[in-house]
Amino acid sequence: MTSAPNLVPKTFIRVIEYWVPSEESGVLEFGGGLFGTATRFEAASRNLCFGRGEGLPGQAWEAGHPIVLKEFEGSYFRRAVPAKAEGLTCGIALPIFKGQQLSAVVVIFCGDDAEHAGAIELWANDPAESKDMDLVDGYYGTTGDTFEFISRATSFRRGNGLPGMAWDKQTPVFLPDLGKASGFLRADGAIKVGINRGFATPCSTIDGTNYVMAFLSALATPIARRVEIWEPDVTGTQLVRSFGFSEAEGMLGESEIVAASEEASNALGRAFATGVPAVAAPMIAIPVAPEGNITAVMALYF
Numbered sequence: 001m002t003s004a005p006n007l008v009p010k011t012f013i014r015v016i017e018y019w020v021p022s023e024e025s026g027v028l029e030f031g032g033g034l035f036g037t038a039t040r041f042e043a044a045s046r047n048l049c050f051g052r053g054e055g056l057p058g059q060a061w062e063a064g065h066p067i068v069l070k071e072f073e074g075s076y077f078r079r080a081v082p083a084k085a086e087g088l089t090c091g092i093a094l095p096i097f098k099g100q101q102l103s104a105v106v107v108i109f110c111g112d113d114a115e116h117a118g119a120i121e122l123w124a125n126d127p128a129e130s131k132d133m134d135l136v137d138g139y140y141g142t143t144g145d146t147f148e149f150i151s152r153a154t155s156f157r158r159g160n161g162l163p164g165m166a167w168d169k170q171t172p173v174f175l176p177d178l179g180k181a182s183g184f185l186r187a188d189g190a191i192k193v194g195i196n197r198g199f200a201t202p203c204s205t206i207d208g209t210n211y212v213m214a215f216l217s218a219l220a221t222p223i224a225r226r227v228e229i230w231e232p233d234v235t236g237t238q239l240v241r242s243f244g245f246s247e248a249e250g251m252l253g254e255s256e257i258v259a260a261s262e263e264a265s266n267a268l269g270r271a272f273a274t275g276v277p278a279v280a281a282p283m284i285a286i287p288v289a290p291e292g293n294i295t296a297v298m299a300l301y302f
Contacts, residue, residue, distance in 0.1 A: 011302055012118040012221040014038065014088055015109040016284055017045060018277040019057040021102050025049070028057050028105060032279045034302050037086075041109075044082040054078075057105040060093035065205050066213055067093045068122050068137040087111040090139040092120055094213065097204040097292040098275030106277055106286055110139060118195060118217040121151060123163040125210040132156065133163050133212065163212040166200035171296040172229045172288055174199045176245050178216075199223055201298060202290035210290070222247045225282070226301035230268050232260060239268055239297060246301075272297050 017033030028050040035042035050058035055078045060067045069091045072080040077091065094106045110120065121138035125131075132155040140148045156164035165173045175198040195216045203211040217223040226246040230239040239260050244252030260269040267278035271285035272294055278285045288296040 010221060011225060012110060012120075012215070012217045012223050013108055013300070013302070014086075014111045015041060016300070016302075017107050017109075018284075018286075019050065019105045019107070020276055021061075021104075022049075027051050028061065031104060031276065034279060034281060034284055036302065038088065038109075041079065041082045041086045041088065044079050048078070050078075056091050056093045057107055060095045060105050060107075061102055064095065064097075064207055065124070065209065065211050066095070066122050066203050068120070068139060069093070070137070070139055083109070090120070092122070092139070092213065095204055096275055096277075096287055096289050097206050098287075098289060098294065099292045100206055103275035103287075103289075104277055118215075118221050118223070119148075119151075121163075121214040121216070123156070123167075123212045123214060125158075125167065127208065127210070131158070133158070133167055133210065136211075162198045162200045163214050166202050166212045166214075167210055170202050170290050170293075171231060171242075172199065172201040172298050174227055174229065174243055174245060176251070197223065199227060201288055202295075204289045204292065206292055224300040224302055226299075228252070228299040228301075230258070230272070230285075230297040230299065231295070232272065233257075236260070239272055242296075268297050268299060 015035050015038050018031045019028040020031040022029050030046050052058055053062040056069055072083050088109045088111050090110045092108045096104045119140045122136040123133045124136045125133040134155050135151050158164055159168040178196055178198050195218050197217050200212050200214040203213055215223045228241055229243040231242045233240055239258050241255045258266045258268050260272045262273045264270050267280040267285040271278045271287045275287050283299050283301045285297050285299050287294050
């Protein structure tokens with residue numbers, strides 16, 4: 001996934017796509033994405049559609065919450081052959097709700113190889129059953145079993161740890177150096193397996209449950225080449241960059257401002273106003289909408 005200059009190694013996320021519901025046919029249709037060098041997988045995706053409960057996007061639509069699928073072969077995944085050909089081995093589907101209506105399903109793909117260190121984790125809390133957020137599932141690349149074991153034995157209260165902070169703030173949280181971050185409670189285990197950065201975002205649900213997707217990456221395979229968080233100003237008509245980090249440049253400087261509307265000329269503003277991701281290669285803008293309310297836009301650059 002390399003539309004930008006090779007200033008950093010390949011990213012932990014290999015492919016990212018999104019699907020949008022069609023009012024006429026009642027199915028999910030291809031909306032766009034960033035596929036990098038995975039051209040065969042892109043070609044196999046563009047003309048597909050998914051009904052509710054069909055394939056990975058349809059399963060997330062049916063469930064109403066994110067889904068992690070770690071094995072493609074023998075599953076409901078419909079693109080196993082082209083995925084295998086491109087070295088893609090794991091998919092994470094994130095439905096986005098605006099109000100009570102599904103606006104899109106984002107699907108993130110990762111792959112296995114000798115240098116693919118990192119993890120993607122799905123954390124959840126059902127307030128009717130517990131005050132804690134526990135691990136639902138995760139993809140751990142080449143980090144081995146130790147860090148996964150630590151994660152499965154860990155729970156977070158609201159505001160504690162990386163998942164707990166995203167849950168509490170209801171907006172994405174990025175920790176550029178886990179070794180120096182007091183908010184990351186699994187720092188020792190992460191450092192031992194080479195994980196150095198953490199990024200967590202609250203996920204859309206409409207049933208009162210709370211989900212957080214956490215991305216943990218290593219120097220050799222960063223989450224993305226650049227990560228930005230954009231939040232609305234008091235008027236809700238503009239977005240302000242509240243955080244930015246580039247693997248090539250480090251922390252980004254002064255915040256910028258962009259207009260937010262369905263007609264906006266920028267992808268960030270359109271994503272915020274519509275609830276549908278927007279691509280401006282090498283960047284994809286993804287709305288963050290816990291409980292159906294859009295609180296921010298995360299911009300991932302590849």
